[in-house]
Amino acid sequence: DKTAADGFTSLLLEYEATFPFEKHATLQNRYAYTKEEIADLVAYCNNLGLDVIPLQNCMGHMQYILKHDRYADLREDPIEISQVCPLQIKKAVPVFKEIFSEVAALHPSKYFHIGCDETFILGHCKKCAAYAEKHGKSKLFVEYVKAMCEIVLDMGKIPVIWADIILKYPENLGELPKELIYLDWN
Numbered sequence: 001d002k003t004a005a006d007g008f009t010s011l012l013l014e015y016e017a018t019f020p021f022e023k024h025a026t027l028q029n030r031y032a033y034t035k036e037e038i039a040d041l042v043a044y045c046n047n048l049g050l051d052v053i054p055l056q057n058c059m060g061h062m063q064y065i066l067k068h069d070r071y072a073d074l075r076e077d078p079i080e081i082s083q084v085c086p087l088q089i090k091k092a093v094p095v096f097k098e099i100f101s102e103v104a105a106l107h108p109s110k111y112f113h114i115g116c117d118e119t120f121i122l123g124h125c126k127k128c129a130a131y132a133e134k135h136g137k138s139k140l141f142v143e144y145v146k147a148m149c150e151i152v153l154d155m156g157k158i159p160v161i162w163a164d165i166i167l168k169y170p171e172n173l174g175e176l177p178k179e180l181i182y183l184d185w186n
Contacts, residue, residue, distance in 0.1 A: 057115035086144035117162030138169035
């Protein structure tokens with residue numbers, strides 16, 4: 001109520017393991033909301049004039065997903081499990097297509113935030129290091145983000161990412177979809 005009264009028009013929600021996943025039920029923790037609770041919250045916010053934009057990470061901040069054996073082959077590093085390996089696009093796309101679809105189904109917003117921030121170990125694994133040496137870290141990042149944006153665009157949503165990594169490695173910025181919105185927290 002205060003957020004709407006203060007003149008805000010959007011609310012960005014990041015659920016992580018508190019989302020009631022079905023196809024990927026192993027991801028939810030004991031504090032997960034029900035679909036009904038999320039639907040009620042979104043409807044309440046919408047009635048206040050707040051657009052509820054979901055944030056579903058797909059590259060960095062992935063500990064709650066990558067800690068599970070089911071997703072181990074997506075890891076950039078076998079020990080530091082915070083990040084998806086950007087060269088695992090073919091394996092990541094079907095996983096995130098399902099995850100994004102479940103989250104988007106409960107959020108009528110035209111926007112869908114996919115995170116992609118603080119990818120501190122970008123280019124860490126041997127394959128990524130070799131790729132980055134040849135093509136640059138920007139290309140490594142951009143190719144993965146493009147694939148994730150395509151999922152969002154195919155759902156009829158506008159993709160949003162945090163801008164920290166593309167600002168650090170901007171060389172291939174022009175290859176990202178024109179619809180993509182960049183948020184710079186600075």
